Amino acid sequence: MSGLDTASGTTTVKNLIGGQWQDSAATRFGDIFNPSTGQVIARSPLSSADETKQAVQAAADAFPAWRDTPVVERARVMFRFRDLMAQNFEELAALITREHGKTLPESRAEVQRGVEMAEFASGIPNMIKGETMANIARNVDAETIRHPVGVCAGITPYNFPFMVPLWMFPIALTCGNTFILKPSEKVPLSSIRMGELLVEAGIPDGVFNIVHGDKESVDVLLTHPDVAAISFVGSTKIAKYIYEVGTQHNKRVQSAGGAKNHLIIMPDADVDLSVKALAASAYGCAGQRCMAGSVAVAVGSIADPLVDQLNDYASKLKTGPTDGCDPDMGPLINPDAVNRVESYLDIAKNEGATVRLDGRKNVSGEGFLVGPSIIDHVKPDMRVAKEEIFGPVLSVIRADDLDAALEVGNNCAYGNGASIFTNSGYAAREFKQHFNAGMIGINVGVPAPMAWFPFTGWNASFFGDLHIQGNEGVHFYTRQKTTLTRWFAPDESCHHDPVWKTGLGKKD
Numbered sequence: 001m002s003g004l005d006t007a008s009g010t011t012t013v014k015n016l017i018g019g020q021w022q023d024s025a026a027t028r029f030g031d032i033f034n035p036s037t038g039q040v041i042a043r044s045p046l047s048s049a050d051e052t053k054q055a056v057q058a059a060a061d062a063f064p065a066w067r068d069t070p071v072v073e074r075a076r077v078m079f080r081f082r083d084l085m086a087q088n089f090e091e092l093a094a095l096i097t098r099e100h101g102k103t104l105p106e107s108r109a110e111v112q113r114g115v116e117m118a119e120f121a122s123g124i125p126n127m128i129k130g131e132t133m134a135n136i137a138r139n140v141d142a143e144t145i146r147h148p149v150g151v152c153a154g155i156t157p158y159n160f161p162f163m164v165p166l167w168m169f170p171i172a173l174t175c176g177n178t179f180i181l182k183p184s185e186k187v188p189l190s191s192i193r194m195g196e197l198l199v200e201a202g203i204p205d206g207v208f209n210i211v212h213g214d215k216e217s218v219d220v221l222l223t224h225p226d227v228a229a230i231s232f233v234g235s236t237k238i239a240k241y242i243y244e245v246g247t248q249h250n251k252r253v254q255s256a257g258g259a260k261n262h263l264i265i266m267p268d269a270d271v272d273l274s275v276k277a278l279a280a281s282a283y284g285c286a287g288q289r290c291m292a293g294s295v296a297v298a299v300g301s302i303a304d305p306l307v308d309q310l311n312d313y314a315s316k317l318k319t320g321p322t323d324g325c326d327p328d329m330g331p332l333i334n335p336d337a338v339n340r341v342e343s344y345l346d347i348a349k350n351e352g353a354t355v356r357l358d359g360r361k362n363v364s365g366e367g368f369l370v371g372p373s374i375i376d377h378v379k380p381d382m383r384v385a386k387e388e389i390f391g392p393v394l395s396v397i398r399a400d401d402l403d404a405a406l407e408v409g410n411n412c413a414y415g416n417g418a419s420i421f422t423n424s425g426y427a428a429r430e431f432k433q434h435f436n437a438g439m440i441g442i443n444v445g446v447p448a449p450m451a452w453f454p455f456t457g458w459n460a461s462f463f464g465d466l467h468i469q470g471n472e473g474v475h476f477y478t479r480q481k482t483t484l485t486r487w488f489a490p491d492e493s494c495h496h497d498p499v500w501k502t503g504l505g506k507k508d
């Protein structure tokens with residue numbers, strides 16, 4: 001990979017600035033683990049403010065020519081990029097598994113979702129067509145067209161190293177913007193590979209840049225006068241900070257944060273199907289998904305059989321290293337994540353809940369492994385009900401009826417996703433109408449929208465106005481210009497002011 005420096009014996013990722021892969025001059029570095037083995041496989045430079053400014057300069061320099069490149073030519077670059085990703089599908093999936101630790105089938109699903117973002121972006125010429133109205137006033141025509149906003153930056157989390165950057169830059173670039181990606185310092189290898197493929201697809205120098213770093217780089221992007229828009233995905237604390245600082249510096253910001261997603265199981269739900277969906281939602285990607293179901297709200301009589309069967313099912317899931325192996329569930333990202341998840345099992349016990357399945361037990365193998373856990377008899381005010389654990393832990397709250405279940409969810413600070421399992425159309429509709437979250441599933445465990453729909457988190461799960469993906473993504477990366485046009489007939493004299501004739505601009 002040309003985005004890697006292996007000369008010194010330690011593999012270090014490079015920045016991509018102005019079309020050149022550059023060794024960072026950083027003096028600080030972050031470790032990149034293979035979570036399956038616990039070994040450090042490379043390191044990420046934590047680039048300085050000056051290096052980040054160089055990337056902004058490169059993106060600003062490249063903007064006018066890219067902006068003026070016809071949108072169909074920009075879309076063709078995206079189309080070629082899409083094909084290159086499809087051709088390298090298995091390599092990309094293996095790379096995600098290596099640096100993130102999710103299972104290979106989970107990585108393949110991630111690549112597929114990412115490829116779809118490029119497919120969506122290839123259709124942008126059809127979406128940024130403007131609006132016109134002839135004769136909006138006498139002899140006056142109105143036209144609104146979409147312009148790119150300028151230099152855009154994306155700051156991404158570790159849990160989808162490939163897909164989340166692709167939520168952003170294919171739309172931004174095809175709309176005519178230039179872009180700086182600041183990937184998670186924990187998982188930059190997927191971004192490097194995407195950068196290489198984008199260069200191979202023909203993206204001009206400086207249009208797409210990658211800077212590795214942490215707060216120091218991010219703060220440059222948030223405050224630099226030449227950056228017009230910031231897209232962020234990560235934890236709520238940082239999402240709020242990004243939104244506040246970015247908007248204070250006159251940028252448009254879309255900032256997606258953390259989550260605590262509820263899965264309501266009604267008494268009429270099919271227990272077998274619900275158990276499988278719950279386990280897939282809570283334990284897929286080892287629970288490291290912003291759409292993971294982390295609180296099951298069991299309504300009425302279904303609670304005991306549901307928890308018993310879930311316990312049987314989850315106890316049999318095999319947790320292990322994923323690099324070259326094929327377990328049901330892979331490791332967490334790093335030792336800190338293991339400590340955090342394990343500490344919540346102790347917190348739950350101390351708060352009076354029952355740890356029905358303890359993921360610390362029955363796990364063997366190398367790496368950052370914690371098995372699936374179930375915490376039963378959780379009360380809504382306990383920390384495990386309120387805080388994002390971001391690991392394979394499912395808390396179970398028991399509710400008497402649908403209203404009580406809705407109340408549990410609606411008192412939660414987050415509002416990313418929520419699902420109901422039921423055979424009642426009435427219950428499903430009540431839930432859809434009244435649950436206080438932006439992405440709703442009905443008998444769907446992970447109701448994550450695909451490229452063509454916005455990712456519509458609410459409350460503390462999103463800060464901003466226009467969401468990521470779909471039409472809203474295109475609107476976020478473009479600004480509108482409205483033109484009113486009037487042409488005078490050749491015989492209209494300059495003494496005759498037609499403004500009066502149309503009434504437009506008439507003075508009192």
Ligand code: NAD
Pocket residue numbers: 155156157158159160164182183184185213214215218219233234235236238239256257258259289290388390416455457461
């Ligand atoms: P994180 O907030 O720790 O990091 C995200 C990004 O912010 C990284 O690029 C990181 O370098 C940067 N960052 C970290 N601290 C910073 C600081 N003080 N100032 C400026 N930048 C900083 O998140 P993470 O642990 O990488 O990812 C997991 C989180 O992301 C979870 O909370 C998860 O729910 C959330 N997430 C949300 C969505 C969504 O769509 N809502 C999707 C995926 C992940």
